[in-house]
Every structure is written in structure tokens, then in C-alpha cells.
Amino acid sequence: MRVLPHFHTWSIDGGTLRTYTEQMTRLQVTEKLAILADAAKYDASCASSGTVKRSSSKSGGIGSTEGMGICHAYAPDGRCISLLKILLTNSCIFDCHYCINRKSSNVRRARFTPKEVVDLTLNFYKRNYIEGLFLSSGIIKSSNYTMEQIVEVARSLREDHDFRGYIHLKTIPDADPELLEAAGRHADRLSINVELPTREGLNRLAPEKSEERIEGAMGGLKTSILDGRDAKKKYRSAPNFAPAGQSTQMIVGADAATDSDIVRRANGLYDRFGLRRVYYSAFSPIPDASAVLPLQRPPLMREHRLYQSDWLMRFYGFAPQEVVDAAQADGMLPLDIDPKLAWALKHRGQFPVDVNRAPKEMLWRVPGLGTKAVKAILKARRWRRLRLEDVGRLTVSIAKIRPFLIADGWTPGALTDLEHLRASVAPKVEQLELFT
Amino acid sequence: MITARLSAEDDFDGWRNQCRGLMRLGARPADVIWQVGEQRTDLFASPESNIEAAPIGVPKGFAELARSVICHSDPERFGLLYGLLVDLKARRRHMGDEADPLLRKLEIMAKHVRRDIHKMRAFLRFRRVEEDGGEEHFIAWFEPEHHIVRTNAAFFVRRFAGMKWSILTPQLSIHWDRQKLLEASAALKEDAPTEDDIEEQWKTYYGSIFNPARLKVKAMLKEMPKKYWHNMPETALVTELIQSARNREVAMIEKDIVPSAPDTLPTLHAEANRCRRCPLHGPATQLVFGEGPSSARLMFVGEQPGDQEDRSGRPFVGPAGQIFDAALTQAGLDRTQSYVTNAVKHFKFRPEGKRRIHERPNVGEINHCRWWLKREIELVKPDLIVALGATAARSLTGRALPITVSRGQIFESLEGVPVLVTIHPSYLLRLPDPEATERERVRFVEDLKSAQSHVA
8 A cells, every 4th residue: 555645745734835924024033033042041941742642633632741751952062952842032121230131241132922932832842853842031021921922822722722742931039829820720730930040149149039039930830730639639630730840950160059959958858848849050151241140150060960960869878968968078070980980989888789689779879880780680689699790781891890890700809998999980081171 | 486466666555465375375485475566576486376365364453554554665564464464363473572573574574664654744844835826835745755645645634635736755745725635646856846935934943942051963863864865954053053052051150160271381280270160170189280381492291180180180190190200301301391291181090999990081072161261271372282191182183192103293282282192101000011111101292392392
């Protein structure tokens, strides 16, 4: 059965049929897109995972979410492009020093109408460029007015177009609770940025924002998310409220906070607000920077190390204090080695770990063993005594792990206690990425 | 020999049926030849096996693994899976034993298939066309690595149920008309539309969301390998974005730290003392700037200051500097008439006890320091630059020049000044054999003489 249609008889969209006005409108939207995507790139999150399963196959609408998000492209900055991440407008009545869109900044301003955002999202989605939309905005007129516009985009996508893809809305802490309620009904994820790791930093760099209001709003979201989940358990037809939870972001390197401060703060946020993720955004030298900011950006590696420490706490059973232990005397995590290795080097007495007998929690602590490898080891050792080469098949590189392990036919001997162990297991740094 | 036939490359049900029959026959994995479709590969293979047999119990996890591995493009996959099945039934291998080499191999094949499935969902791009009646039709061309199109079809139905779409591949084509899924034979790339004017907006987005303050090209390539690029419109921008990011970052830093380029050597020196472009300034004692008259016609560029240079603040005063001075004298050159500097202006080292061990600067550090060297060259305007060693040659020409090959030759610096390449004098300190050292020293002096003759 060959049902290939005759493609050559079709006229390509945008051919002779398009009117001049249509073309001009598209151009204007493209120009705005350049400005409002550029302005959104300081938001680190592009995650589209962790929401409920949805599909359009019954409704005949458009879009689906399947738990795991998809990265539809990667930019040369190494970051995943999963969502159409834009601002509704980059005009703002606030003057936060670290922000490129602050009132006193000399950048070009633009503003989308909600319909333009809706059309862009659908056009991109239908071509399989994106998983959905991440919409944020500068504050114009008032917090409520801005939030209304954001909510209108999400409402129109869901109700007018039966859009079932992913929606992440940046929430404005000062907006009315009813607006946040509406946002949560349409969105998969909501987020409120704590902006800076310390209160002093926030007071100095974002004088119009307040930690109380930000945390108050996060607390409110937490309650709504939990209520929504409870209702859903009782009644299947109950509406969802932000099923992918809430997240937040803080800027690293714009104030004096050390990595230890940041780890403690992040842990507090996870605990108090049930966050899905805390994102870190290394302060980037922004054009037209404010004078109170440091001239230099922190090494990108710092952001990476903080994410690794985040992982240790969320998936590897590390307590926050243990991550802080891995930091140097100045409160910073080492840049040349990862925090797990740093912790292991400081606690050599706990190694080597016997790969055939150690409990899961101890295997997690072995530098170079990931959760997947540990799972495989636990399964495999029910069937055989593992030798070093068996472990080698389950991991990327056995050379780095070896000094920390006992396996059948292998003990590291004095290797674990060697003075220069750090040098021998530390990675050869890709310094180009670190410093350029 | 038994030939087991399958109807298609991803025919899991057929494979399962064949296995049931083969197990009942007690066929050894080595005796089975697997064939897909009508093709015949082994004329000597005899009694044909197409026996229907009762289901056999398999350990947990096996069916799932086999379903994935069947989609792999490796022709050995059917036999490997059957081999595993036989061993599992005989309890020679166990599904949970992840360290088992065969199981591991199949797990990795399954992983490749899952990755291919995922990348198809990620990187496939539809293009919109209008049919004669004005109806929208979205068409994509995709080249999967494994036999995954049928397996993946349901995903696209769930996601794009409300659209009429077609996915064309070199293996087969699938079409969704909002009601049902149809399958057709393989297609050609020419069957798919070549443009869609939303792509301009998508490229605009791709270019704008990219943060030029951070370049991680390797990370990008790891997740988005080049083999997928030719069907993704946005990848046309990548080269340009990387290039402009490098320029933009430099422009931003120059604007921030150095408002206007200093126009004398002393002011340049003073500016350089405040340089924080790379982390080498931290552990070093001080910056070691170039030395010599701004009217010098000959410029020497070394690698970086060493231990003694770092303490004294002057270039080429340590052991290598003494060799350098002696060679200059022998070549009939006057150091005070030349400008002597380094590619990197801070001492890079690692401490070992009380000693500070020299470490080679990396490309990033060389590039950060290049700005200072550029200004030195612009202010001195030498007729010839002598690159002492590979780091200097790299910094001056922007190219990685192996010294053994390029020594004694003339290249051009990024500013257009001729560059003569020779060894770094410290090389003479490292040679173990006195005879070789002497031979190399003579060659070094010859190189210096040749530099002299260029400016004479």
C-alpha cells in the first residue's frame, strides 16, 4: 500500500497567497521575538518534565506531556532548548541592579500581545520545535495587570486551542491570590525567583523586592499545590494545580554569598516550600551593567559545582552539612574537582568501600559511581562476586574509582592514603570551558 | 543449519514465535540463521523453521529488553537475543546480573535504540504545506539510525492528534490523517518540502536565547550530534553564533576593563598590572611585562615568566634567560636594543612543597593575555618577531605550530608582522645529553643570527 501523496502539487506556506500585511506583521513579531527571547535567557530553567501525562489523541487537540521532557535543540552555550522561553515584555517598573531589564537600563524594549505569544507557541509546537511555553515578564503598570496578561496567554492556549503541551509561568509574588490560582489551573509549573541567596544581597541589589513577600507567595503556592493534589486523590475530575510543582532561581556571583551559604539556603527552600528544583544562574556580565555589580563573572564551573551539590542532596543521600563539609575553608566548593570527590578526599577513613558488601548509601559516596551504576552493582552482586572489571563495565571510568573500592581480587592497598591522591584522581581540567 | 525468517527488521512478534519453535527443537544459537523479508543469504541453510509453538516463560525484564534490541540496526541482534534466551532458560545467565558481558552488550544496544527513539522525538522537524483545498499538512523527513519508526509512531499520534501529518524516512513512511495511521514504503528526501517560513522565526529564537557569555560547544555536540543537523533548520546558525560569541565577549570585557587602549608602553604596563582576565593573577607574585625600547625593530616573545622572573618582575632573568642572553651575544645581538616579552604575563605554577613547579599555560590563558601582547606589538611596531617556543608561536600566529617542523620558518602574526619560530631557551636546560644540548644551542644561535639578518 503506497499512499504517498504527490508533494509537488502543494504550494508552500508563505508563497503567493500571503498578503503584504501578513508578511509585515510576521516581521514585527520576529523582531520582538529577538528582543524578548534575548531578555529571557538569564532564566536558567528550561525543564519540561515531571508533570502529569496528557495526550491529544482523544480530544483531537494538540500537544502531549509524558513525564520526561524532551530537549528539542541545544544552543552553543550547551543548554537545552525545550520550551519557548520568552518575556511578555521587557519593560519594567522595578530597578533591580543585576537585571538587564531594570528600569534604568538602556536596552531596546518590546511587548507581545497575548495573542502573538499564543500563535508563536502553537506555530513552534506544531513543527516539533518545542515542548511548550515558559512565559515570564517584566512588571508593567502593576503586578496584577502583568499577571493578568500572563494568565490570559495560558488560558487561551488551554481553552481556545486545546493545547496540551507544557506551560511554565513565572509568577509575580505581589499579584492577587485569585490570579495565582488561575495561573496554577492552566500551568504545569509555577515559579517565583528568590533572586539572590542572601537577604542582604536582595536588599542591596533589588531594593523594591522583599524576602517576606517572595517567601510568602512561595508558601501560598505550596499550599495550593498540596491542596490540588489532595483534591485530585479524592475526585478524579478535580482540576490540576501546577502538577509539576514550583521551582525557583537564584543568581550566583552577584553578591558575597559563599557556596556554603547557597547550599544552606537552597536546602531551606526545598524543605519549607516543597520545591521541585532550585536553579542557579551564574551572574553573566550583562551589557549596560549597573555600577554596584562585580565586573567579573564567577567561573561557570561554580554554577556547575552547585548543581552537583544539589544532586548530592537530592539523589545521593548527602545531608546539607556534609556538602558544606566538602567546601574549602573560605566556604567555596573546589572548582577543579567535584564536591563528591572533595568530600571523599576529606573523609578517607570511610574508604575503601567493599563493592560486594557495602550498603547502597555507602556506594553512593564513592566518587565516580552514579546512581545507575550503584543500582546495577546491587543487582549484579546477587549473582556473582564482582571483580574490578565487572564494575568497569557498569561505569564510565574505573581508574578514578579504583582507589576507593575493594572488589574481588582487588584492594587499593596504600592507594587510598596516598598524599597525591587528589592529583591522580582530579580530572584534567578542560580549562577552555572554565575560563573563556 | 536452520533459517528463521522474520517479516520485517523490527518484527518482534515474528522473532518471539521463531524462538518458541527453535527452543522446542532445541536448536543451538550457532545453528540458526536469521533472515528478514524475502532475501536469501545462506543457500546451504536447510530445514526451514516456521513452527508455531506454545509460549515459553521468560524472566522478568527480558521481553522489554528484547523489544528494544530488536529495533537495533545490528544484523546480529536476533541471534544474540536468542543466545541470551537459551542461556537464561538453562540458568547459565541471569537477567539481574548486569555485569554479565552478553547482557551488558544487549543492554547497551537497547540503550542506543532508546536514545534513537528519543532523538527522533526531539529533532524531527515538521514543515507545513497547504494542500490544494487549503488544508494544512505537516511533513517531516527523518533518518533514524535504528528501526524505530513504527515503535515511535504512537508518540506522534498522541502529540499531534489534531494535525494531518506525514513522517518520511528511508525505511518507511507513516501518515496520520487525524483518524488513523497509515504506513507506506520508504521515501526520498526530495519528497519532503524544502522550506517553511516559520523557520525564520525559529532561527531568530534559537539565536536570541543563546547566551554568548558562555560557550560550551562540546556539551552541545554531545547531546545534538552532527548527524542530526542536516534536517534541523536552526543548526545553520551554529558556526556564526560561536564566532560572534567569541568576538562579543572580548568586546564586552574590553569595554568594561579598558575604556580606551593605552597608547604608550608605560601606561599599557600600568593597565596590565590590574589585569584580572584569567585566574593566573591570583597565585603569582606580580605581573611581568615586556622590556625594551619602543623603537626596537626586533621583538622576542617567550612563553611566560618563571620562578625568578615572577620574583623580580622582569622577563628572561632566570636560568633560561641566562642562556638566552649568552646566545644573543654570540649571535651579535644587543638585548637592550630589542623588545623582550612573554605570551602570558603571569607565572603559572603548582606548588610542590616549597618549590613552585612551572605549568604550561592553556589556550584560554594564552588568549586572554593576547590582548596585551597585541598592544605591545602595535606600540613597538617591530620588523620581525621571534617566537621562542610553541606557546609564543601559538599566541602570535593563532595556530598550533609544532616547533620541530616550523622552526626557522617565517609565519605571520595576527597583526601581519613576520614571525620567526624557534625553540624556547629552556629547552636547552632540559636536554639530558650534553652533545645534543650543544648541537641545539648552535642551531638556536643560528636562528637568532637569521633573525638579525632579517632586520639588518
